Amino acid sequence: MDTTLLELRRTIALGCRILAATGATTPILGHVSHRLPDGRVLVRCRGPQESGLLFTTVDDIRLVELDDSGEVGDGYRLPNEYPIHAEILRARPDVASVVHAHPVAAVVAGLADRPLRPVVGAFNIPAYRMAADGVPLWPHRGLVRTAEAGRSLAATLGDGSAALLLGHGVVTVGDNPRESVLRTLDLDELARLTVAVAGLDGRPDEVSEADRADLPDLGSAFNEAVVWRYHVRRLALRGLDDVDRIDAGKEPR
C-alpha cells in the first residue's frame, strides 16, 4: 500500500483512539474522516471485530467514495451517520477532515441551553478562537442517516469549524485529521468549563476586545504537533499506540 495512505490511516486510527481515551466521546460511537485530493474519503467504518473507538486499527479505516453507503467490502460497513461526513465535505471544499463525536459536556451544554461562548481566554486559546467564531446548535436529536439531514447539519455548521447537535454530540472540521480531532478535544474542554461555570451560577462576560489582542494563534506547530505527540505518548503508556495490531492494547485503567 501507498505509504502516505497508510500513514493517513494510522493518523485517523490514532485520532479515534485519542477521542476515546480522553473521554471526548462515548466508547463505541463517533468517527473520523479525511478526504484525499482525488475526492475519495478515508473513514472509520464498522467491521466484524468492532470493539469501540479505543481499539481502532488501520483495518477499520476504509477508502470509500463520497457517494458510497452501506457495505464497503471485507465485512465492513460505513457508519450509519456517514452522511454527516459526505454532506459536510460536499458543502465545504475548504475542509478535508470531519469528526463526529459524543462528548457528554457538550450535550449537557446544548440541552441546558448554554451556548459555548468566548469566555475562556489564555487557558485554551484554540477553544477561545472556536467560540469567538461561533459554535451553532443543530436542533435535531435523531441519527443523521440521510443526505437531507446531512445537508441540514452542514448548513448549520456554515463556514465554521464546529457545531453542536442537540441531545447528540458535536461535529468539528479541519484541514487534516489531527486538526479536526484536536478541535473536538478543545470543544469538549470548552463545554466542560461552560457546564462547570453554569453550575456555579456564573455569568461571565465575553473576552474583552483589549484582551483579545493577547490571544494570538500560536500556530499549528505548537497547537497541533505538540498536543498530538502528547496524546500519542499517553496512548503509548497504556500500550494503546500500535494501531497496526488488531489485538493492540489493554483495557483502560
Ligand SMILES: [Zn+2]
Ligand atoms: Zn452520532
